[in-house]
Amino acid sequence: MRIVIAEDAAVIRDGLSLLLTSRGHEVAAAVGDAESLYAAVAAHGPDVAVVDIRMPPTHTDEGLRAAIRLRRDHPGLGVLVFSQHIETRYAAQLLAGGSEGVGYLLKDRVSEVSEFVAALTRIAAGATVLDPEVVTQIMGASRRGADLGALTGREREVLALMAEGRSNTAIASALFLSYGSVEKHVTQIFAKLGLPPSPEDHRRVLAVLRHLDS
Amino acid sequence: MSVRLRRMSVSRDPPAALARVLGYALLSLPMAATGLVYVLVLLMSAxxxxxxxxxxxxxxxxxxxxxxxxxxxxxxxxxxxxxxAAPPPFRPRPGLMGWLGSALGDAAAWRAVVYLLARPPAAILACVAPLLLVPRAVGAALVPERLLVRALLGQTATSARIRELEASRAQAVDDSAAVLRRIERDLHDGTQARLVAMAMSLSMAKEELADAGRGERLDRTRELVDVAHRNAKQALAELRDLVTGIHPSALDQGLEPALATLAAGSALPVDLDVDLPGRPSPAVETIAYFCAAELLTNATRHSGARRAAIELRTRGRRLRLRVRDDGAGGAAMSLGTGLRGLADRVRVVDGTLEIDSPPGGPTVVSVDLPAHT
Known part of the structure; x- marks a missing residue:
């Protein structure tokens, strides 16, 4: 994978570069602000960009706006956005432009390096990855409490993992179920929530989140 | 003769007279009540x-x-x-009655009224002055006018004091908000980032160790653990500096030891001269320490000085801190040396800050503080 990193803390930037290169990926550029990010993506044509939300000059949401713009200008580019704190509205803004090849993680997730690299790979392949914390907050804040109440405990677990962007296979291994059981649960969930079944994983993330947010 | 006539009418016709008199007696209460009500209504409406x-x-x-x-x-x-100085502006309380009450009770307004009443005599004198055509006489003739203006149209000592207190309290609140924001930023950008990087290295090290047994991987692991270790030490040092920035532990022993530590740790050689018989209030100690620290930093960074001196003296109930350096001078409130911030901070406890810094040096900054808040 060819990767561009945008992160203003040098320590983390260097750590990420080290990590990704040690896994055999190419870090085409590691920059510290949004302007340099645009330039680097234009110059190197990476498969995925890793972007910190808080960057100079204002240290508020430069990274998020950069991510949204990059997704508009470079359709095939995967973008993983990470921040120190969860803001569910950032997730919503990010997904507003479509859910294919986009991810939002807490910086803490970076401390599990293999998971992080796996998430990046999935995003480069077009999947959606949402931090479990985000999903928990969205589900907790959802006004569809009644709908969620109609689901069984197991179905809620499957729903949460779906919302994180996991594939059926991944859900099966996470919950120690068979692939077939997961498929059945998914069908049930979609039926109970009144959603049409979605063919692709990233689309169903969007469907689920739209439903929860409506 | 009329008296006799009256007596005769009563004695000749007792029942009719009694009826008349009784009638009057009975009417008198309602009439009185009506009369009273009438008068009260009249007075009250007036x-x-x-x-x-x-x-x-x-x-x-x-x-x-x-x-x-x-x-x-x-x-x-x-x-x-x-x-x-103008008195405080008119600030009415909300509501109609509030406005009325505020206006009727406004001290500055009443003092203005007194001024307007008392002025005419002074004005007559002032009018006479031009006729005398002698400048000294004009000046003297205007003295009563001047006195009146100063006495009645300015701020009272109390309102001036209140204005000052309001300003410095607002400053203190802003100050603490700014400090908290700065701390949050420093923690986020510095310490948290470093800890995330450390977590990453350790995670990588764990994975390497999971595949341990293969000799060459152990070298990689050693490298990673080394990086993590260095990050940990650095994070601790940064955290220590950050905490010292909030409250240096040296101050717990007192201002003199804290200044001694400051002087010893300074890049510039510092002559320390402290005369402090008793301990001031903690807030004053903190402010004095931070002034000394900031001024010393300025001297080290901006002035190109070779030596500095810190002098602390007690004068009655006040402390005087002087920081001197032999650098290039030219220090001023307006430049970005943080002197404005120090002056504001010092003002919060009713202190003053003076700069004596001619171009070419030397620079002496004097901070005057009360010993007890």
Missing amino acids: LGTALVIGAPLLAVGLLGARGLAAVERRLARVLLRMEV
Whole structure:
């Protein structure tokens, strides 16, 4: 994978570069602000960009706006956005432009390096990855409490993992179920929530989140 | 003769006379009540109208008097070169009654009224002055006018003090908010980032160790653990600096030991001269310490000095801190040396900061603080 990193803390930037290169990926550029990010993506044509939300000059949401713009200008580019704190509205803004090849993680997730690299790979392949914390907050804040109440405990677990962007296979291994059981649960969930079944994983993330947010 | 006639009418016709007299007696109470009510209503309406019309009239008039006073102050400033600070502006309480009450109770307005009443004699004297055509006499003739303006149209000591306290309290609140924001930023950008990087290295090290047994992987692991270790030490040092920035532990022993530590740790050689018989209030100790620290940093960074000196003296109930350096001078409040911030901080405890920094040096910054808040 060819990767561009945008992160203003040098320590983390260097750590990420080290990590990704040690896994055999190419870090085409590691920059510290949004302007340099645009330039680097234009110059190197990476498969995925890793972007910190808080960057100079204002240290508020430069990274998020950069991510949204990059997704508009470079359709095939995967973008993983990470921040120190969860803001569910950032997730919503990010997904507003479509859910294919986009991810939002807490910086803490970076401390599990293999998971992080796996998430990046999935995003480069077009999947959606949402931090479990985000999903928990969205589900907790959802006004569809009644709908969620109609689901069984197991179905809620499957729903949460779906919302994180996991594939059926991944859900099966996470919950120690068979692939077939997961498929059945998914069908049930979609039926109970009144959603049409979605063919692709990233689309169903969007469907689920739209439903929860409506 | 009329008296006899009356007596004769009563004695000749007792029942009719008694009826008449009784009638009057019976009527007298209702008549009295009516009469009383009438008089009360009359008085109250007269009073009420006076109040209802009079009070607002008075209130508006008082505010007008303030306006006149402002004009007088302006005249005095422009023509007599007299600077008289305006009293606090009129701040009415909410509601109609609140407005009325505030206007009628406004001290500055009443003082303006007194001024307007007391002024005519002084004005007559002032009018006479031009006729004398002697400058000294004109000046002398205007003295009563000047006295009146200064006494009645300016701020009272209390309101001036209140203004000052309001300003410095607002400053203190802003200050602490800014400090907290700065701490959050420093923690986020510095310490948290470093800890995330450390977590990453350790995670990688764990994975390497999971595949341990293969000799060459152990070298990689050693490298990673080394990086993590260095990050940990650095994070601890940064955290320590950050905490010291909030409250240095040296201050717990006292201002003198804290200044000694400051001097010892300074890049510039510092001559320390402290005369501090007792311990000031903690807030004063903190401010004095931070002033000394900041001034010393300025001297080290901006002035190109070779030596610095810190002097702390007690004068009665006040402390005087002086930081001197032999550098290039030219220090001023307006430049980005943080002197403005120090002056504001010092003001919060009723202190003052003075800069004596001619171009070419040397620079002496004097901070005067009360020993106890």
